[in-house]
Amino acid sequence: MAILTALVVCPEHGKIIINTDSQAVINSFYKSKNLHSISPRRFNKINNNILWSSIHHIIKTLSLQVKFIKVKAHSGDQFNDIADIQAKLGRTQPTPTTILHDHLPNQTITLNWNEEIPLDKDVRKCIGTILNYRQLDDHLNHPSLKIIKDSTKSKLIDWALSSKWFHFNGRNDTTSSLHTKDLRWRTRCSTLTLPTLDIMN
Incomplete structure (x- = not known):
């Protein structure tokens, strides 16, 4: 999200240098760079594909040149430290940030869970996680555990x-x-x- 919010305010034809301590972010950026040329099946296996679609759409629309520089974590880089603080603050916000993705050219298929939450990760893994929560919920609500729940409340x-x-x-x-x-x-x-x-x- 930090990359997306930074690119949104950039002027057209700008040359952007982004310092990050996350090699995973750099790898995901280049991995998702050619979204238009991969199959929908492979596309939907990319984690945070809605986010990466939005980032590459902004880069293309504004004709930006983006370069990443890997910095060492906790190395005292002023702007990297500020980004870390903002990221931690963002996690505590009660209202989640939603990306409108219907207009994105690469986002041809997006599955929604419960008609509310878009699945922007590997669908199989998402479904597995949902089923795990369902099984846990069923287990905790099993009649045999009622005495334990009542004792916990008391x-x-x-x-x-x-x-x-x-x-x-x-x-x-x-x-x-x-x-x-x-x-x-x-x-x-x-x-x-x-x-x-x-x-x-």
């Missing part, structure tokens, strides 16, 4: 102590199969899913 559970109990390893070997069985037993105890006779019947 502050009857010491979660700090519970965490120590979960992570305690009495086997002195992190790769022990017996330690794995211990963890499984603790999980089943805490979720009331031990195969006891009353549950099995």
Whole structure:
């Protein structure tokens, strides 16, 4: 986003030099430079493809020459430090920044989740993440956990102590199969899913 907001205010035919401590940003910029020549399938596997489409569209529209210079992180570069501070402040904003992408020439296909959030990453990974959240939500709302949720609301559970109990390893070997069985037993105890006779019947 920092690159996008910087380029938006640049004059036409400008020569822009961007200092960044992120090699990943530089690599993604050059990787996404020829968006018009790659297939929609490969395009939708590029992370933040809406952002990169917008950046390259601005560069082309304003006829900009953009050059990246890699600087060392936390090296005292004044403008890089300012950018880091602004990025951290941006993460705390309650209203997310939305990029209008319907007019972008390279953005021919954009899937929206819940008719609201555009998926601008690898679709398979996004769907996997969504399903993981759904499974977690289903698990937390399972009837067998109601007593735990009620006890949590009533502050009857010491979660700090519970965490120590979960992570305690009495086997002195992190790769022990017996330690794995211990963890499984603790999980089943805490979720009331031990195969006891009353549950099995």
